[in-house]
């Protein structure tokens with residue numbers, strides 16, 4: 265049964281890596297379950313879906329949209345990395 269438990273572990277690890285890369289955790293759980301360590305390695309080497317990461321970052325406050333070009337940029341950014349517009353930092357509570 266150990267092989268089965270390690271297969272589940274690879275499925276979970278693949279799902280975590282896939283979710284962190286914005287690729288969808290459930291799909292990578294299946295891939296990790298089907299291919300075991302090979303699925304996990306695939307999740308490590310596959311390219312990030314930066315659009316999905318940024319889109320989820322906007323909803324969590326890590327990213328915001330550039331007012332000039334509407335691309336997702338980091339909340340702390342003072343210059344847009346897409347269009348170069350100087351940005352005003354979001355006002356933070358004094359103190």
Ligand SMILES: [Zn+2]
Nearest residue numbers: 330333344347
């Ligand atoms: Zn911009």
